[in-house]
Amino acid sequence: MHFDSRKLRWLGWWAAALIAITAFGRTVPRAFAAERDLSELSLQELMDVEVISVLRKPERRGQSAAAVYVLTADDMRRAGVLTIPDALRLVPGVEVAKIDANKWAVGIRGFANRLSRSVLVLIDGRSVYSPLFAGTYWEVQDTLLEDVERIEVVRGPGGSVWGANAVNGVINIITKSAEHTHGLYAMGGGGNEDRGFGGIRYGGHIGEDFHWRVYAKYFDRDAGFNAAGPPSYDGWQMSREGLRIDWNLTPRDRLTILGDVYDGDAGQQTPIAIDDPPGQRTVYRRNDLSGGSVLARLSHVFSPTSEASLQFYYDNTFRSEANFRERRNTYDVELQHRAQLPWRQELGWGLQYRGSAGKAPPVVESVAFVPHSERDDLVTGFVQNDIALLSDVLRLTIGVKLEHNDYSGVEWQPSGRLMWTPHPHHAVWAAVSRAVRTPTRTDQDLRFDVFVPPAGGLIRVQGDRDVGPEHVMAYELGYRVQPHERLFLDVAAFYNVYDDLVVIEPGEPESDPGVPGSPLTTLIQRNGLHGHGYGLEIAADAALTQHWSVHAAYTAIRLRLASDPGLIGPDQDAPEDQSPRHQVALRSALRLPAGFELDGVLRFVDDIDVPGVSSYVAVDARLAWSFTTHLEISLVGRDLAESHHREFSGGTEVQRSVFAQVRTWW
């Protein structure tokens, strides 16, 4: 009885599979008629042909005198990623290490850390850099990935027009215009680590000029592997809703409005120094994370050669951790103007003001910002001129950014770039730029006690009002070539000179007035780390056949930094040892007959000098099946090579994960 049933069941599945294959197989020969002549199709028929983006917009990448890499929505879909940091793992020159299930260390050209402090992150023109802690809280940066048009990653400092903190690069997340997201999109799925996730978007238009969309998404993710044993504390869940409106007010004016709100909680392990023995307690708690933003941008075309935009946004964030809580309100207004001038020059300039007020009242005694509430004002201006020297063959771009901040006053950041395109398929560029990371309240106003178990003492990390900006001079060289219709190569090399990076100066141990007998060592933040770094980044895209493309990214980096005498130099937490010397990411995207896609990613990340972290190889795979243009079912496996591995210090380990996903468009 039992045996027969099982047989019957298998027979059922096989019959279903067989019939399905036969049914779908009908269209195979036509779908694979690769050598058909497109010129014989009518315009209407051509409009039904799907574009395979075999080479990632070589034109866009080819024209800038900077190390730019573009990830498209299609790249992200086919890599099977569910978060923005995981998508960034495919980009050359970018380091992404998962700290725990809800935190990433992301860096460009080295210096990956929890908050990516030397990287400017923009989402549709809104900076998400936290002026309190200097950096980006990646766990709250998200949107419906289907609606992301592209993520542009610019390595190096000069690629940005807006100044602050783009020392090592800019990550620019750009969502699709509401004109291109009409209709219903829904997705959902689940697996062992990504336990459940779903998203829905609906877009429409009123008349020809008013386009809108709204979306909502939710996910619930499992905790990472905790080698120290239970508890598994870092699970997280979050929901997010948002909208976008693109409205052509007049033929020359376009209004874009964006908004989003999010709410969630993410588990964290927080050691808190206390006055009573044993000197420290560990709290496992879910951090409360919420926030929202609204942005309005008005673009006006004065003439075919002159256009301007005025943008305003308001951003509110709240986070509550076991030892820290902050609510922050940011207002930003900026004006940009671009105009073509005689002798084929293109002039751009802009002005920006940002006011950001944070309230961080102390939660525990061992962590405090003094004063706990403060407003930061930032005024920035830039001017940049692009000159075509020999028609299209040689272009020179010179620019300067000026900014005034409350901590170090006026900073100026000039850059010069030259691009030579001797042949349509070859381009060589070179750039020199100076960039500044401005001090933040963490450098100047933070007092933070850490308990050191063996000595039984306390270490107090103390900010100092004398901490100034960090500087970098960047020298870059790049070459792009398309040796064959189906092959695109992009090589960039850099040499950076770093000055005045922030390290700590140890003071003499003294007795802690709070705990009689226990020594207290104060470490004061100082600008005292200097040195240089150099590296090479290669990106290659090859369309091997019409249905199969491979993409490779290679990154090599060396940092050599030394601190001034008397300061605590690069130790195991210093940048020098935290950057993998070599990284490789290989991605294959293969279209099979009958609407199947088989994609894979193979990544190698070199060793870093952090206990418990060694080099690793990660394998991701995705099998997807599109029934029709309306429905896609996929099965994705991530980090398949090992059951778990550690990528960064502290936190938990990344586990093998598998999930299934259904996506539908109507």
Added chain:
Amino acid sequence: MVVTSTQTRTRRAWLAGALIVCLGLVRPDAHPFAQTQASEYELKAAFLYNFAKFVDWPPEADATGPVCFGVLGTDPFGATLDRLITGKMVHERPIVVRHFPTPDTVQTCHLVYVSATAARGFPADAYARTGVLSVGEDDAFLAAGGVIAFGMERNKLRFTVNPAAAERAQLKLSSQLLKLALRVLREGQ
């Protein structure tokens, strides 16, 4: 207990089978090319060829020789454009492809494709001319006086038409072309 659950699973398997069969049968197969794919520039080349079929050139344009397709600036087509139009006719005239890498080499063609790079490096009067159907890559190109701009919608190629620019160039665009356009700009846009 075991028996019941096995029976349930068996039933479920058959149900799934039936469902897949149904989906298979109702699979929209309305169009033979609904699922085909092409590389971006292969497809754009085919669009250019089709655009030319929907345009009447003014008498000022060369009406005797072959129809000329010009590519301004960096040529993103490689060999695809030449390969596609070899032996093809438009308005019963053969087509030739010519390349103008720099602004000083530009000559009048019936149709010119202006790559995004060229749109920045070339003055607008290199393509916004009488009798020239100019095709570019974005809305900025239309603002600069271009006639047709490509766009992308869910991985499918679309295009926007600027009738005012077409009128200035004294081109007659067929109503079918305007009907298929994603957007048709209004006067002054």
